[in-house]
Amino acid sequence: MASKLPAQFHRIWTASAVSSIGDGIYFAALPLLALTMTHNTVLLGTLEACAMLPWLCFGMLGGALVDRLDRRRTMVAADLCRFLLLALVTALVTAGAADLYLLFAAAFLLGIGQVFFDTASTALLPELLDRDLDTLQRANARLQGTQQAFGGFVGPPTGSLLFGLGRAVPILGDALSFLVSSLTIWTLPKSAPKPPQPRGSLLREAREGAAYLFGNRLLVGLALRPALGNFAFMGANAVLVLFVKQTLHLGSSAYGVYLTAGAVGALGGSFVAAWLAARIGTGGTLTLTAMVEGVALLGIGLSPNAWIAGIGEIALGMGIGTTMGVGPAVRQAIVPDHLMGRVAATGRLIALCAGPAGAVFGGWLAHVAGLRAPFIVGAGILMSMTVVAARLTSNKRIEAALAEAAERREREAADAPADGDHAADAPAVSNQAADVLAMA
Known part of the structure; x- marks a missing residue:
């Protein structure tokens, strides 16, 4: 029988729901705001890239910091900073002092906040759920479903x-969502103090996380799989607003409604993710969704009207929703806690570093070959993910990694009494170290 998700998870779930509404509002409103300043596809692609660049610049160092700091406080600080940033942007847009370069800067700074929040959240979740794969998959699927229901259904039309x-109104709405999210995360119980560990440079610690990931073919596969996807998705998203308006001939309000099609599929995917993984295995599920996503994006690019494109968006969303429900849980289940932030950040860096390149490439490709081209080329890239998923993230490889992780935790549990006796000899040192880490 599946174990019940703890109360702490439901607070994270609530914060995710509120933040997802704001993200959906922002996702619909930002390109509309950018269109009032430019119709240049390359500049629109650059705007998409700015949100991803922080992962390339700070992702690994951010993971090392997350492993040093209290994860709950990190999430709260990240959301408060994003609230203050968007409040400032709201004021500048209201005053008529905003331009495209302000949007570039805001997207980049919001991306920095996302680096710290997402990495800390990814590291905190397995800590709450005892690294049980089935429980983690249910939790991730529920979070993914919530993000799609609120960020996909409620947010975009509202935006x-x-x-x-008013151009500033949706920006203010997103700002308030970050404020509510930070206050909700703050109500989580404080984490137990971490045992003192020798500290080196952040760069060295970041390299340790990268070395752990690259030394594990399964973790490499789990990172490469979304990397190929992000290149294709960002290439298409970079020109999506123009594709919807100029090729599918929809207005601004209909654009927000169109965005919900993907959310319909992703919500459905989040519901069937754990069920599908239980029947064909997590590896089999990742291979299947790779095929579905490629066919769906091709259908969108070739669609003669908005209705056909909408069906493609539903299928694409279902593939993505299912993947996000089962894939991240594997990494959370097998990576040691003291490396979780660094390994998660490295994996996310690999997955997202292709995003900025894909966004700029998609904008350029649309400029030289038409608005359908990024979707068609992206579909070919997504098809290649089937090979990656089948070889590196197979059921056999995942089962072996889970068994190895379980054995490691058993050894650590057996050694815990001796470590605890040693720590008891110097409680003041441990508490002092914990205080320093919390203040860092």
Whole structure:
């Protein structure tokens, strides 16, 4: 029988729901705001890239910091900083002092906040759920479903409607969502103090996390799989607003509604993710979704009207929702806690570093070959993920990694009494170290 998710998870779930509404509002409103400043596809692609660049610049160092700091406090600080940033952007847009370069800067700074929040959240979740794969998959699927339900259904249409009331209104809505999220995360119980560990440079610690990932073919596969996907998705998303308006001939309000099609599929995918993994295995599920995503993106690029494109978006969303429900849980289940932030950040870096390149490439490709080209080329890239998933993230490889992780935890549990006796000899030193880490 599946274990019940703890109360602490439901607070994270609530914060995710509120933040997802704001993200959906921002996702619909930002390109509409950018269109009032430029119709240049390369600049629109650059705007998409700015949100991903922080992972390339700070992702690994951010993971090393997360492994040093209290994860709950890190999440709270990241959301408060994003709230203050968007409050400032709201004021500048209201005053008529905003331009495209302000949007570039805001997207980049929001991306920095996302680096710390997402890495800390990824590291905190297995700590709460005892690294049980089935429980982690249910939790990730529930979070993914919530993000799609609120960020996909509620947020985008709301963002489009709020944009009609004023260009700054949806930005303010996203700012408030970060404030509520930070206050909700703050109510989580404080984490137990971490045992003192020798500290070196952040760069050396970041390299340790990277070395652990690259030494494990399964973790490499789990990172490469979304990397190929992000290149294709970001290439298509970079010109999506123009594709919807100029090729599918939809207005601004209909654009927000169109975005919910992907959310429909992703929500469905999040519901069937754990069920599908239980029947064909996590590896089999990742291979299947790779095929579905490629066919779906090709269908969108070739679609003659918005209805056909919408069906493609539903299928694409279902593949993504299922993947996000089962894939991250494997890494959370097998990576040691003291390396979780660094390994998660390295994996996310590999997955996302292709995003900025894909966004700029998609904008350039649309400029020289038309708005359908990024979708068609992206579909070919997604098809290649089937080979990656089948070889590196197979059921056999995942089962072997889970067994090895379980054996390691048993050895650590057997050694724990001796470590605890040693720590008891110097409680003041441990507490002092914990205080220093919390203040870092």
